[in-house]
Amino acid sequence: MTPESRNKRIIYLKYWYTNGGVMLMNYDQLRYLLMRSSREDDEYYRYLINPGPDVVVLDEGHRIRNAGSQLYKIVSEFRTLARICLTGYPLQNHLLEYYHMLEFVAPGILGPQETFKAYFTFYIERSYANSLPSIKQKAAIRLYTLQLLTEEVTHRRDALTLQEALPFKTEFAITFKMTDIQYEGYVNALKSIERESSVISNLLLLRTICNHPKILQKLLSNRESKRREQFYINNNDNSDTTYMDDQSVEEAADEVVTPAVPGEVEEEELIGLDMNMFDWATDYFKNDSIENWNCSNKMTFIVDLATECSVIKEKIIIVSHSLACHDYLQHLFSVLGIGTLRIDGNTPLKLRQAILDDFESDENKLIMLLSAKAAAIGINVTSANRIVLIDQDWNPLYDEQSIGRIYRYGQLKPVTVYRLVTASTIEERIFAQSVHKKSISRRLIDNKASMTISKEELKEYYIQPSLDLPAIDINKVRKELNPDFITYSALLKIKDHITDFKLHDMDNVEEYDPYVRLSAPQRREAVSEASRLLKEWKRQRRG
Structure with a gap:
């Protein structure tokens, strides 16, 4: 930064700090300015941190989930008392992410980190559907206690608030046999x-x-x-x-x-x-046989789906965590004569909008390949109304954000989401893990009646797969799909190689409930404990 540009920024900040108003600043700029400051004698530090503004609002608040990051260290220095975090993803992998966001908006409300881990995390994150009743009961009490403790400083609005403004969304989880x-x-x-x-x-x-x-x-x-x-x-x-x-x-x-x-x-x-x-x-x-796309039932389904959609000119987004997978699909669709465009981490930012405009305007461009990370933010593709999530990753955030590229304001057609999973493999276990994380997040925020993975638990991810798996009953599936003939036609062609097909919405995960329902005495126990912890926190703030 030149002395001239520094002086301009100082004058600008001083005017804002003195006269009031709203200052919009991205995280990179905040980090850039404050990493170069000399703290107490620096004007940047004085205007932005101490004493700083009257109110601080962090958009995409989950970006401060990592306590070891430079960004977290910077925002932790704010002396502003009124703090707000906005996030659509309060919990991606583990409860400590939630802890760090709450620690910013209400310092000390959850106690020291080690205490939080021992009292809450240890029980909540290890409650699964097949856990012992005693473990599930303890986890349910701690989860309810945590929800009560934080309800004064959290405010939730889920996708239900958008239902009147957006068309219907249907999500399917499709599990394929291996060839x-x-x-x-x-x-x-x-x-x-x-x-x-x-x-x-x-x-x-x-x-x-x-x-x-x-x-x-x-x-x-x-x-x-x-x-x-x-x-x-x-x-x-x-x-x-x-x-x-x-x-x-x-x-x-x-x-x-x-x-x-x-x-x-x-x-x-x-x-x-x-x-x-x-x-x-x-x-x-x-x-x-490796040269043929049908040595993967996933790929067979994708080709069949794309073929069906091409007849009525419906557009599809295909999201993968693998650039090599997109390389394969791009070549495959080229051979099949299906118009395809692509955006991934290697696509220059200045070219992305031109690609999106081309996809929207050209009815012959039917497929958009998006890498999961590139599809996470800043892309609007409402010209497509079907999205395929090819593979699984430990962190479900990027898949959820990818769906938001088509299921958003401006979408005029019903949206269909396909989550593809390979049966009896690491993908099936990671998918179940993602559902478990979502279940914790939903109950933690809504009070509905990463997750730590140990070395022993990791072994379960690498067990021998099975080929002896029954196929779905396509007649039962047909009832669920009426009137979606596109999905039904694609499934029908590969019905003998699908082991499971069900409606699945990550916004509604009650069917995977790993927690027991609390009795009246147990709820009173949680209320009493939350009240005690909350009073202690407020007393410390006053002191």
């Missing part, structure tokens, strides 16, 4: 990762096979090229390449949950894996 060739690759991969501790790499490897074996072949081919390139660099400039070490990954698994894995890191993660892990792959990729 024989997928099963072979998945089992081989499971055997090879028993020696490998990287949670992220394991997910990438198994998820890729669930999408399509050809995608894994392409990734491994790229991996070899990158390894040779890195070898050349290392032997010419003595630079070091750092990969996530075992200890870091174990800490991630022990502490909370691995965050969403952007597609851009796929090849980087695979580069660091042991070469011997893929000894089985050479013979595996000689199978000619």
Whole structure:
């Protein structure tokens, strides 16, 4: 920052601070200004932090969920008493995210972090549908206590408030059998990762096979090229390449949950894996069936759905956490003659709107491929009314935000969401985990009558899959789909390879309730405890 530009900013801030009004500032600018300040003797610090404004409003408040981030440290210094956090995602992975947002708006209300973890987190996050009744009962009491404790400083408005302004939204969860060739690759991969501790790499490897074996072949081919390139660099400039070490990954698994894995890191993660892990792959990729899209039932469904939609010119958004998956789909749709556009993390910002405009105006462009992270914010695609979420990730935030790209103001058609899951694999377990997180979030905020993953729990994610799974009864499904003939037609073509199909709405997860209903004495116990904690907090504030 030049002295001239600094002076202009100071004059601008001083005028606002002296005369009042609303100052709009993004997080990057706030961080930039305050990281360079010398605190008490700095005008930026005085105008923005201490004493700062009369009211501070943090939009996208979940961005301060990480207490170790520079942003969290900066906003924690605000001396402003009136604080507001706005967020559509109060809990993505674990309760500590919620704790940090509450700690900003009402410092001390939840007590010290370690106390909060021991009293609330330990019980609430470990209550599952198959937990012991005593654990579920304790978790339900603690969850109700937490909701009561925070209700004075939280205000919730869910998607129900939009129902009158938006068309109907239907979500389907579709679970597919693996094909024989997928099963072979998945089992081989499971055997090879028993020696490998990287949670992220394991997910990438198994998820890729669930999408399509050809995608894994392409990734491994790229991996070899990158390894040779890195070898050349290392032997010419003595630079070091750092990969996530075992200890870091174990800490991630022990502490909370691995965050969403952007597609851009796929090849980087695979580069660091042991070469011997893929000894089985050479013979595996000689199978000619890998060249066909129907060696993945997911891909078969997507092609059938796209074909049905092309007849009536309906547009589809396809979201994946994998750039390699989009590479495969882009090539596939090109071969099939289906007009396709794409936006991912590598798409320059200045080109994105032009691509969106092209998609909206050209009726022959029927498919938009969006990477999960790129689709999370700042994109409006209401010209499409169907969205396919191909794969699963530990953090459900990006999928939920992706749905918001088409289910928003301006949408005129009924919206259909397809969540695709591969049966008896890591995807099915991650999907159940996402539902569990949503269940906690909903009950925590609404008082409806990441989640920590231990090393032992992680083992359940890597169990042997099964091919012996019954198919759905398409006649029962037909009743649920009337009058959606597009979905029904796509399902009918692949009905023998679908193990489960159900209506599923992440905004309404009561059917997955991992908690018991509280009796009157238990509710009184929670009310009494919440009242005690609240009085103690208010007494400390006055003192």
